[in-house]
Amino acid sequence: MSHFISFNQQVALLATMHQKEQVIAPILHRELGLTVHVPTQFNSDRFGTFTREIPRPGQQLETARLKAQAVLAEEDVMIALASEGSFGPHPSLPWLACDRELVFLLDHRHQLELVGQAISTDTNYAQQRVTHPDEAQTFAEKVGFPEHGLVIRPAPEQNDPLWKGVTDPDQLQDCVQTLLQQQGSACLETDMRAMYNPTRLQVIGKATEDLVRKVRQTCPNCNWPGFDVVRRNAGLPCEWCGQPTLGVLQQIYRCQSCSHEVIEKYPEGRETNDPSQCSYCNP
Ligand SMILES: [Zn+2]
Ligand SMILES: [Zn+2]
Known part of the structure; x- marks a missing residue:
């Protein structure tokens, strides 16, 4: 039995509200002829967010699968995509922060699942408690602000950030001043949502290229993709x-x-x- 699976001239919906299509769509269109759109009404935050207001269900792959399945259930489309990132110490170089990105493809036509992955130490993922506006400024410069957004909380264990997606230097100073006056310190962290993090978008691009490799890596016996x-x-x-x-x-x-x-x-x-x-x- 031979399956030759083509994505040429097909349409996929990407489960995101964080503009990941900016990097995923051009690669999949160029390499596979697959057109990627974003659903008009898709709240991906219900599956968990990096700014921690909603706990993340399950592991990275399971979350991506749930998002893709939700798209297939809610929209009139046969192919769904989802992308998930996780941040933390590198598995073999624990003194370095790393970004592990996964791009998941679910093809309902063939009951096919494919996963592209990338792991990179190129990330600005960081948190810091500051007690002076200058410290906030130094942290912001180190993590690539204002091209990269920031999240500001009263305390690290506080799940509700006061401000997120901060990219305006004046707003940063105002927020930090407010917290310093109220409680003497502020907790800054990098906003890891894709549209606030161009470095992360690049790693998502690498995971998308890996997905393309998986599509092309076919079984020598039956041509099924994802021969891995x-x-x-x-x-x-x-x-x-x-x-x-x-x-x-x-x-x-x-x-x-x-x-x-x-x-x-x-x-x-x-x-x-x-x-x-x-x-x-x-x-
Ligand atoms: Zn020996
Ligand atoms: Zn096979």
Whole structure:
């Protein structure tokens, strides 16, 4: 059985109210011929927001899936897109902040789900409590204000921000002054909503390009898209003693549709591991 799935001349709706279409739509139109629109009445904030007024349900992928399913249920369209970001310490470089973006495609015609991802340390994600207007100014400059927006709260644990999407230097100073007079300090943080964060938009663009790669990565047996790595096996032999190490020996691609598997040996381009990584040679 062969599925050749095309998105050319199709229309998708993107579940966003934060102008993510600015970056997602041109890439998908250029690369796949897919036209992306935004629903006129879609409140994506009910699924959780970065400014924390509404708790985020479930994990990143589950949230994206819920948004895309809501679009398919509410709108007369067969293809839905959703994008989710999360911010925090980098998984392998925990001293660096990182932005993990995911762009999710749900195609009701074929019951197909595809996920593009990007992880980047290029983010301005930061918070700071300030007790002086100059400190606020320094923080603002460091995080790329006013091109990047700010959120201002009385206290970090306070979920209701007093101001968000602040991009006007005078408003920033007024807000900070108000809080300093009231309580002696103010909590500033970067506004991570896409339209207030051009750096984040760029990472969403990279995740969109990864989605395009997933569309093109098709199963050699049945042409189903999203033919992707599902498992990596350790056991790369040590260069000196030949004993297996924790280095990746092979990775396994699997088709979501027909379960066809392809094993790729030495995916990192080397057939032995450095003896410094060997528990016999370097215990
Ligand atoms: Zn060894
Ligand atoms: Zn297949």
